[in-house]
Amino acid sequence: MADKVRENQQYLRHKAKYIGLGNPETTREEFATQIHRDTLASIAMHKDILMYNSTATNTHPELYRQSLIKKMVQPLKREGPKTPGSEKS
């Protein structure tokens, strides 16, 4: 029991620092959001990948970076209207 409490505390501490961590209660959607964010961040912060992408899309790298960062706010786009109970599973 003591270990579990401590483990939970440690998890919370880590979670405060590394937002992408999860536990058995993490939903698929949360997980998908996190890995989406990580991917976008990785593209935005690696200079060469950013340059590659901005060349391909014909935008300024910094503008492209900005757009990526903005996208990180809500990476998953909903296509249709939200159906009840869809958030779980």
Next chain:
Amino acid sequence: MSKRSLIGTYTAPQLFLEPETEEDSTEKHVVQKDDYKAQKHNRLINVDQIASYKERMAQLARSREQKQKALEEQQDPENGSDAKRAKIESKLVKFVVASESEPSEPKDSSKALAAKQGLAEVSVVDVVYPIYNGVKLTNEALDAILPSGFVAVALPDQSLEKKDDSGFYVVPLKVSSAHTVNDTLPEYEGITMRKEDIKYFSSLINVTIDEIADAEDRKKFRAMELVFKIKNGTPIIRKKAMKAINVSAKDLGSNVLFAVVLPLMLEPSLDLADRYIVTKLLGRLVYQLQDAIRPYTHQIITALAPSLIDEDLTLRLETKDVISNVARTAGFANMVSSLRPDLDHADEYVRNLTARVFAIVASALGLAKVLPFVKAVIRLKKSWQARHTGIRIVHHICILLGGGNGALILPFLAQLIEVLQPGFTDELVSVRTATANTTALLGESVKPYGAEAFEILLEPVWNGLKSHRGRSLAAFLRCMGSIIPLMSHNPEYIEYSNYYTRELMNVMAREFSSPDDDMKKSLLRVLTTMPLSKVLFPDYKKKILTPFFLNFWTRRVALDSAQLSRLVVDATALVAQKLDVPAIFDKLVPYAKDDNEGLRRMACDAIGKILNVIPEAVMEIDVEFDTRLVDSVLFAFQEQKQPHPVYLLAFGIVCKVLGLRVKPHIALILSTMLYRIKSSEAEVRQQAADLIATIADTIQLCSGGDDTVMRKLILFLYELLGEVYPEVLGSIIGALYGCLNALERDALLTLDNPSVNVLLPTLTPILKNRQEKVQEQCIKLVGLIAKRNAETINAKEWMRVCFDLLDMLKSQRRRIRVAANATFGDIARTIGPLDVLLMLLNNLQMQERQLRVCTAVAIGIVAETCSPFTVLPALMNEYRYPDKNVQNGVLKAMSFLFEYLDGSTSKDYLFAIAPLLEDALTDRDQVHRQIASTVVRNLALNCYGLAHDDYHDVFIHFLNLVIPNIFETSPHVIIRILECLDSLRIVLGPGVFMNYIWTGLFQAASKVRAPYWKVYNSAYVQGCDSLVPYYPKLDGIPGGAQVDYRVEELDVWM
């Protein structure tokens, strides 16, 4: 209204208690540390009565109002006291005082007056008003509290009270008297109650649960029973009860549970272990009850907070944890509403605790949330107590989050300073002092960054320096002293830093002569941090050094306190570093020959420290000065009455630093030492031997290649090996070690009297000595001989030594076991590993665990020194022996072996040991699997970067075998397994490894998901960026929402 607050008389200002004798009330009770601590028992917790925030604030306002009124009355005594007396006399109402402890001194004046006025028939009128939260319940106070319409009840007739003695049997109250009849304490279910438990748990004995009809009472009984078992039961009972209370916490309800637990926390006679357990229990309850604790937040904090200033560190930490859990569960708003009234509580004790609690809340919920509140508190106009507490909150935040170059504070530094700023212009000195102290701490905890943020404070602090005296000046000095190093770190502020250093030094030099202890400490602390230099202070000798030595190097300082003298020594060392070593030495050396031992020790300490940090300073010292230096340190060494390692250290450093320059003094030192080693006092002999051990290298250096002196010394020491005092014998062997170590290898070979052949057999019986120091030194000496000159000695002799060494592995002290193990390696190198290994492998069949572990380590060391191919075959052969202990020992030896070897060696053995590990990893016994995974972990980590494609297969094979163990639950095993998985991820790379993990993250069973998430989390923490390329590509979730999972950016290509 809650009764939680303070009862007892000390909170109420004296003038409330005895308004007549105002002169006497100025005499204060001298507050001691224990008194302060004892206040924690003076609080009441009543879980049934929960006051709302408004009620508590209103009550607070009333108490303050009354106090104000009293102050006003005190200020004009001629109307005030008269009016008061008149009031008291006019109201002839007797209060029935609930608490018996309330002092009730009859007031002569009122009695006399009553008699005068002819009211003699109303017996005696003692007007003792109960005091409640610092509010005295006078009639007008009651009028303010109660709604209109209440009337004071007339005094009951005295005769009515004695009406009951009719002679009938009266049913006694339900209180157990078992323990008062005979001396034995009552028991419940075989667990004895302690004396203090009776008042909390006596109802457990008086009723059984079957007798209770009311469901609520049953719950109470159950809660009481569980808490009692947790508090007093044996570990097994406690564990069970803890589990039960965890499960049923929600059913029992927070009210019932806290009503049992919280009063228990305030029990004065609760011992430390019990207090710890109850605190822990409270933490569990908070964890289980979650939101249900909210109404009780204040009660919980009241019960917990006193432990924050307990002497015991563990209790403090546990309390801190529990409070931060409470903060997380209750939320910031709830915490504020329950703690706000305590911020300007009349009692300093309560405020102190509140500040600490708030700091913990801030660290738990994040500074960003709490700082705006603290800022508002510090700006409060109404009460200085609140402002002071606000400053203290920041102080404790610094203590909690400081360190690590202020990484946690720096982001909020500008805000923190903005919060503190108004404190410098406060009207009260105590608030300003607290602000200065807090700013000093803030500066220290963000060192060396943040000069920009502190810039706005420079002016107020400098003004404060000019306008304060005594303790507050000390605080401002410390504050300035913590800002200056930050500025000197930042090149942009170098001008400021120079200016303020110079100016501050003037103030400090003025204060050097201050007798105040607090001031002295601040001065010394500031002195150590200031960027002094010869350029800044061209006349430093006159301005700094002379007053410094005059005021701080005194016998008084040496006698007064250890802390102060340590500070003086540190400051001296740092000043010497920054300014001028020879000048400081010139002043220090006479103190090493002072009559006072404390001063001599301080001087030696300082000399040692200075030379340790800047050995090159010796170049500046005149050669003539050497004589004085060596002489004085030797003098101090000889004259030590209370032995202290400082002298030895100082002498050793002086000799080491001077090197060849000691040569003229060697004869003097040696003759002194040889004389002293023959002394009749054991203590003196030991010191002399220790000194020889320290300076053996220097003696050899000064002899200039001629080792006759050394040989004589060795013979001399050899003859002393018959010493009876074990402490001294240990030192002599140490000295012998030093001398032999100083000799060169050739000289050791030609050593004839005593030759090494003679020396070793002499040492073997000494190895059997029971004293630990002797054992350790002896093993070291044997190890030295084995390392430097093993060939001259017969292999049989070495085997004899080996057997003795095996016994050493049983030793309690770790250092002895380490030394013994190292010696095994040295011996194995000279006589070959086979004999030694055979002996060690036999030892694996022993029963004691420590012995087997040490043997395993020794095997590892032997394998490391004689390369693994000589040892591994024998080990693998031994693994076939069908005994669990032996097999475990072999695995353990392998885990050490592969920990010591680096990857380029161990990768050659990967394929060879794979079948063995395969067998171990699939064994039924989980300890087998645990140790085998440690072996795999060591292998994997060492082979990182070396295992190219050929070796990948082996590690994938290991991964296949390890991963099913992910569901182990035993704590030791699962830790090793997870570590092993982590290291396999490192060696294989996340690409391959994560394929094993993705599948488990969203398994249907939560028990399955949990360990997989743990592995994922550690992968994420350790290398998030390297995971990104291997993230699964999601197109959609079956049955999920209509969401677009594609990452468009990944599809871009040219």
